[in-house]
Amino acid sequence: MEADEQGTLARLRTHRIELIDPAIAKNQGRIIKTTGDGMLVEFQSVGDAVRCAAEIQIRMRRRNTDVPEDRRIQFRIGINLGDIIFDDGDIYGDGVNVAARLEQLADVGGVCVTQAVYEQVSDRIEVKFEDLGEKSLKNISRPVRVWRAVLDAAASAAGNGAARRGVIKPSIAVLPFANMSGDSEQEFFVDGLTEDIITELSRRHELFVISRNSTFVYKGQSVNLREIAQKLGAQYLVEGSVRKSGGQLRVTAQLIDTANDTHIWAERYDRKLDDVFAIQDELTAAIVATLPGRVEAAQQDLVARKTPASMAAYECVLAAKVRHHRSSRAENEEALKLITRAVELDPDYAHAHAWKGCILGQAWGYGWCVDKDATFDEVVREAESAQALDANDADVQRILAAININRNDLTKARHHQERALALNPNYDLVVVQQGELLTWLGRPKEGADWIRKAMRLNPHHPERFWSHLGKALFAAREYSEAVEAFMHLSKMDASQHAFVAAAYGWLGDRTAAAAHYAKISKLDSEFTIDTLVATLHYANDADLQHLVDGLKTAESAQF
Missing domain, CATH: 1.25.40.10 (Tetratricopeptide repeat domain)
Known part of the structure; x- marks a missing residue:
């Protein structure tokens, strides 16, 4: 809150709208009250409470994957089973106090439960628990036996579904652009442009982008591109140069298929040197908007040479997108077959589920389906x-x-x-x-x-x-x-x-x-x-x- 009050509130509100409130509702929970950065929730079933807590914590880990550590919102959750007193829309009692103390004991991103909760759910749900022994809790006279939910394995299994099932995304590395100006003051602009391109490409979930730390090792070196590609594990390389002349700036960029050393895309951008930061933003947007499409086009050639039985989930998604964009009933039907196969190959592949919704949505919008209500529900x-x-x-x-x-x-x-x-x-x-x-x-x-x-x-x-x-x-x-x-x-x-x-x-x-x-x-x-x-x-x-x-x-x- 000290570093970014408005941004923190906005992110918290987003987590509430997209994850926390729907998870509570799905598990028949009822929010009793909120306390700034916390909330008190009542469930009719202790199993529902634990399932809700585990879902929130596992999904929060996924949501924080692309967020810098100093901007991550993380929660602690405590769950107790006991009698409560209802009064004027609020709940009170020893059971509530114990739950509040358990929340304070929990790890960041973790869940702690009492012995009573553990006994009720240990054999009924998939979540595993670790015994932390008896703990003395503030303002609670008796010691309370506490168990910690072991979410690491569940989160790892959920988060690595794509890797388990072999979703192979095209890998791309952006090499540091070369400063051809002979002006050392332009070095910050050149490096900034390269870093921005890497960052923006990383937003594209259909690409595997090699990190800046790996590629900047080769800054200023005369290198063999094929050797770099092998060391970085990159299927495609982006390289470019920046040249300043008077009040003009010229940036060139090219995309190279490292398998056969072919240039599959190249572009030149000429700009007036009025505001280097505005130019940096504009060039980043232009390059990043074009590159994924060129990578997809190159990948389509590979997909076309393979039989459907050999397609990995990613390749099915890629082929389905191509069919979808042709916007005809026959192509939509073929796209739906491909995207359904992608989901079957990898049920945990979010991008495949998203595009299945998109393709079904196209069928719904154009009336290419028998039951529009059922199709919309499926979307x-x-x-x-x-x-x-x-x-x-x-x-x-x-x-x-x-x-x-x-x-x-x-x-x-x-x-x-x-x-x-x-x-x-x-x-x-x-x-x-x-x-x-x-x-x-x-x-x-x-x-x-x-x-x-x-x-x-x-x-x-x-x-x-x-x-x-x-x-x-x-x-x-x-x-x-x-x-x-x-x-x-x-x-x-x-x-x-x-x-x-x-x-x-x-x-x-x-x-x-x-x-x-x-x-x-x-x-x-x-x-x-x-x-x-x-x-x-x-x-x-x-x-x-x-x-x-x-x-x-x-x-x-x-x-």
Whole structure:
């Protein structure tokens, strides 16, 4: 709190919303009161209490994996079984006092229980216990026998599921960029750029990124790239250089496949040297936004040469993503088969669960499923499973945000979307969804800017990005630009024709409005304005009415 009061409160609130409160509710617990950084919880079953405590502590370890030690929030938990007194919504008694003292005895991230608790649960749940003997507790006259829950093995088993089942992510090392300027003062900029690229790449959970400490050993050395790759265990290397000339700065970067010494990507960035820190941020974003896509493209060539039976979980996820982005019913079905196999190969692979939710969500959104309610429920289950396994995966938070948008819970959607952006601000799917959410929230001009940013981050973005941009521009009352965005689509569905028809309605072009409205019924014979409205998530009634009015103009133009 002394170092970062607001940040600590925000992180605590996030843990409450995403982990602690749902775990308590799932295990039939009831929060009696909170005491700043603590809480008192009552459970109907002591087994539920221990299961809840173990889940919270094991998942907190996963959540803290990518957090610096001085910013980690960690808890102690004490559990007692005994009589309590209810009075005015609170609970009192010796049983509560003992639980409070046990919490103080527990290790950081640990759980302590009394003998009574141990006797009730030792043979009924998977958690193991270590006997700490009898302890004297403050303000408790008698000694209390205490047991410590052994969570290390459970946490290790849960956290290392990917390693056990052989999820092989492509490994990448970023070598220190070379300072070609002859200006020693630029050294800090060059090293900072390299470090930022490593840090930002590390946010991508589909990559295994070699640490800075390992790669900076080779700073300033003339080295053999293949030998470095073997020593670091890197499948891909990134190398680059920085050259300053007058008021100009040139940065080059290239991606090398170390298996055959081929250059699979190279780029040059020229910038004016006005603010080196702003340039550092811009170049980092540009390089990091491009590299994972190039790695995926190279990996796809490897996957294509393998039979499905030989695919590891990661490779199944990779192939499933490619199919998903093609946005057709047949490709979605193939993507679902691949992602299901990934989950079967590694049930503890959070990224696979997240993408299964995403692929099912695409089927739900386009109506490519028999039972939409059942499919949506499955999307939710996969996203919640992914969050339980790894809440620090940007895809997990992105999909949870999308789920809450579709539930019209835009407040919760904002929470998960902000988490996704914080985890990976250069991920095009997260950035484009930020634009969608801002459009629903009544800030479509900002939304359009975010969607355009996503397009810049990924020049080979999925075609549907144009649809998102068209809807944002329509809500911003920029009708001509909206129509132009929709015209980038190779084909439009009924709802997209509806937005174009409404845009032409507002432009006063009754002929074009009528033509697009006529195409709607050909594509969807059951279409009505009300059915379209039911699929939208505008926070402001005025934005919804704006679309309806444009559609009614287009509808009347047919007669």
